[in-house]
Amino acid sequence: MPDWIEVLLRTLTTVVVLLIFTRLIGKRQLSQLSLFEYITGITIGSIASYVSLELDAKWYLGIVSLAVWTAVAIGIEYMQLKGKTLRSWLDGRATVLIKDGKILEDNLKKERITTDELLEQLRKKNIFKAADVEFLRLWKQTEKSMFS
Structure with missing residues (x-):
């Protein structure tokens, strides 16, 4: 398959996966993001870019990485709801x-x-x-x- 078609398919797949994972994480305005949420957004964007454009890599490993980051973000948000110490440490x-x-x-x-x-x-x-x-x-x- 030509490289441009592979990049197109990977990008479309990544967009769909990102939309699903972003929906799971939740919506906030930039001014409401904690430092961890900001870092998570940057990292997820970088991984998505890598999945879309790195033709020599196995694309599904990038999707696994996106899933792990999403799970970690949701887990930390849950722990922040349960404990003030972690919330204070992450949110300041x-x-x-x-x-x-x-x-x-x-x-x-x-x-x-x-x-x-x-x-x-x-x-x-x-x-x-x-x-x-x-x-x-x-x-x-x-x-x-x-x-x-």
Whole structure:
């Protein structure tokens, strides 16, 4: 069979398998992804690309790899639901950036956010003074997701 037909068939097969596995993992917006989910997405995309284009490899081993990554992702999500320790370790903890209207400079430094960036994001939400904010925190796994 010509290479282009094999690539076409492998790609179509991979798309179908990815749709099924993605459906199993679930939908989230990029700003809601944990670090592990982000890494899983990149890895699954890389494996899918490999399955589609590496003509010398056995394509079904790539599908097995996709299935394993999907199972691991689902397993970790389940364990995160059951235990706070794993959830905190994978998802990180929140860092308070503003408390009682005061910007916590030390926490901004920890998160590598400048005061200007913070104020810019607040302005995008129609908040023009930090003193108007009672409490603001940042979740570490999705940088700057507090603003989305």
